Each structure stands twice: as C-alpha cells, then as structure tokens.
C-alpha cells in the first residue's frame with residue numbers, strides 16, 4: 001500500500017532541502033505538504049522566490065498553516081508518518097510542549113499521540129540548551145531528531161550532492177529506498 005506522508009516546511013534556513021525532499025519522497029508516497037507562513041518569508045529572503053508556486057510545481061496536496069480544519073489535522077486521517085524539514089526552533093518548542101495552534105504543530109502532536117513516525121530536522125547554529133532539552137524530550141518519546149548535519153564520507157563535491165546526502169539520510173531513516181548518496185563501503 002502507498003504510504004501517506006505529511007511534510008511540514010518550517011521557517012528555518014534550508015527550504016531548498018524541503019523542496020528536494022518533497023521531490024524524492026513523492027516517488028514513494030502520497031504527499032500532504034504544509035507550509036508555515038515563515039517558511040514562505042524565508043524562501044523569499046533566501047531565494048527571492050515564491051514558495052507556494054515552487055511547491056505547486058512539484059505536485060502533492062498543499063496546505064497553509066492556518067488550515068486547521070484540514071483532514072490531516074485528525075488522527076482519523078491515518079497518515080503513516082510526518083517529516084518537518086526544516087524545523088524552526090519555534091516549531092520544535094511548540095511540538096515539545098504539546099502546542100497545536102496551527103496545522104504543522106497540530107499534525108505533529110497527532111503523530112505523537114497516534115504513535116506514528118515523526119522526523120524533525122531542527123536547523124539552528126548553535127543550539128541553545130532550551131532547544132537541546134526540547135530535542136531530548138521528543139527523542140525520548142520516539143521522535144526522530146535528524147538535523148541537517150554535514151557528512152563528508154560520501155565523496156561529495158558540490159552543494160547539490162551534500163543536499164542529496166542529507167535528503168538520502170532522511171529517506172533512509174523513514175524506510176524509503178534511495179541511491180541519493182554513495183554509502184560507506186569501508187574503503
């Protein structure tokens with residue numbers, strides 16, 4: 001059966017990673033994509049582009065954070081998993097403290113209560129102890145905390161290859177087969 005995945009896009013740096021992740025994960029699943037308002041601002045500032053238009057060009061079901069009435073906001077929707085790429089410190093804190101005042105944090109809370117897979121990709125540098133405590137709390141609840149941390153063992157030459165390495169690692173952890181980076185062979 002094709003998996004139903006919710007992808008949240010938070011207002012942290014690295015929206016390019018979200019676009020690349022969505023492009024790949026759609027090959028394996030039916031994708032429901034939620035954009036935070038800040039994500040749209042960040043994409044405008046970082047790339048001078050319109051995030052809604054760019055996501056629409058990739059397909060999938062698109063939601064804005066205010067659409068709290070959407071079917072995906074309910075456990076009865078039966079989403080298999082959710083990934084929040086990138087995760088802002090704001091969304092991280094809301095999720096860690098059970099706040100669900102817009103669609104992304106609401107869906108994340110639903111994944112936790114339904115014991116479904118939730119992957120967060122927190123993006124900040126450095127992390128404060130508040131953020132680290134929030135991550136620890138969520139990791140102890142079974143949430144996958146997978147920040148975009150660079151790795152150099154895959155013989156990476158370009159930014160695009162590094163982005164594919166990160167997206168490939170996220171797909172790995174969610175159980176989607178991919179060949180986005182060269183795996184470590186011991187040589």
Ligand SMILES: Cc1cc2nc3c(=O)[nH]c(=O)nc-3n(C[C@H](O)[C@H](O)[C@H](O)COP(=O)(O)O)c2cc1C
Nearest residue numbers: 010011012013036038042045088089090091123124
């Ligand atoms: C260009 C830009 C880059 C930002 N990068 C980050 C970031 O990497 N991490 C973060 O936590 N917040 C970052 N912020 C701040 C968030 O966008 C801000 O806290 C916002 O309220 C988060 O909203 P959201 O959690 O609803 O997406 C950035 C803001 C701008 C304008």
